[in-house]
Amino acid sequence: MNLSSHQERELIKLAKKGDKVAIEKLINANYGFIYKCALKYSNYGIPIEDLVSEGILALIQAIKKFDLRKKVKLLTFAAYYIENAMRKITVEQAHSVKITLDYKERIDKIFKIIEEFRVANGREPTIEEIAKILNTRPENVRKVLNEYRGEFSFDEENEENERPIEETFEDPKQSNLNQTIQNELNLENVINLMKRVLSEREFKIITEYYGILGEKKTFEDLGKELNLSKERIRQIKEKAIRRLRFIYGDIFKELFYD
Numbered sequence: 046m047n048l049s050s051h052q053e054r055e056l057i058k059l060a061k062k063g064d065k066v067a068i069e070k071l072i073n074a075n076y077g078f079i080y081k082c083a084l085k086y087s088n089y090g091i092p093i094e095d096l097v098s099e100g101i102l103a104l105i106q107a108i109k110k111f112d113l114r115k116k117v118k119l120l121t122f123a124a125y126y127i128e129n130a131m132r133k134i135t136v137e138q139a140h141s142v143k144i145t146l147d148y149k150e151r152i153d154k155i156f157k158i159i160e161e162f163r164v165a166n167g168r169e170p171t172i173e174e175i176a177k178i179l180n181t182r183p184e185n186v187r188k189v190l191n192e193y194r195g196e197f198s199f200d201e202e203n204e205e206n207e208r209p210i211e212e213t214f215e216d217p218k219q220s221n222l223n224q225t226i227q228n229e230l231n232l233e234n235v236i237n238l239m240k241r242v243l244s245e246r247e248f249k250i251i252t253e254y255y256g257i258l259g260e261k262k263t264f265e266d267l268g269k270e271l272n273l274s275k276e277r278i279r280q281i282k283e284k285a286i287r288r289l290r291f292i293y294g295d296i297f298k299e300l301f302y303d
Contacts, residue, residue: 048074053119060108071108072101075120079104079127086131096131103130151189154179156288239289246271247285254282 048056053074059067072079083096107123115122158178162170176183235257239248249271253262264275264282271278 050118054113057108057111057113057119061111068105068108071119072104075104075123078120078124082127082131086135091135096134099130099134100127103127155186155189160284242288243285247281247288250278250282251285254278 048070053071056067056071060071079097079100080093082100083093086096087093103126104123107126108119111119111122155175158175159170162168162174162178170178172183172186176186179186236252239251243251250267252258253267254264255261262270264278267273267278268275273281
């Protein structure tokens with residue numbers, strides 16, 4: 046939709062007064078540029094429709110600020126706002142992904158240490174022991190675990206260096222998170238909690254073995270699908286359940302049993 050300079054300026058006057066039809070016509074006239082910008086920034090993992098929406102909002106903002114006394118096209122003025130809006134959301138997304146990946150890498154290392162330590166020593170490691178293996182300070186391990194577990198927090202007054210890791214947290218029954226689960230437990234809550242801490246394979250095994258999302262499957266069925274032995278499927282299931290109970294407390298003892 047091509048507009049003459051006169052048509053564009055008349056529409057801008059109406060749009061500034063809140064005329065929705067005028068705003069829509071200006072959006073349509075500049076949609077090609079917005080979409081082109083969205084394509085440029087879509088390589089950063091943001092859905093193109095989200096970028097287009099940001100671009101449209103930026104255009105509307107530019108319309109409000111546009112000075113009709115200046116003899117320039119709206120797009121010349123609005124291009125900065127449109128590109129800047131998309132650049133901002135791209136930077137925020139990249140920052141968020143980096144943080145997520147960093148924390149996932151750290152927490153994965155900690156859980157690997159916990160599993161290996163349990164196998165070798167028959168007990169959970171202490172925070173001090175995990176920190177020593179990672180060659181970092183105990184408070185760094187504590188910070189990662191606390192942020193990962195959300196509402197759960199360490200009891201600073203207790204002698205956490207002498208106690209197994211799962212005992213250095215508050216009683217899960219007393220945490221806000223666990224209370225919320227007990228009061229408002231539903232399938233969506235369970236699924237969201239599981240997805241936070243399980244890998245895709247672990248999530249598949251748990252949900253399909255227990256029939257959470259449909260028909261139950263046996264270890265043999267899952268083994269054929271994943272090309273793993275029945276015993277390996279069982280081990281993965283047990284490890285996943287231990288992690289869920291370790292993080293969320295007794296609520297998962299009631300949900301998963303054979």
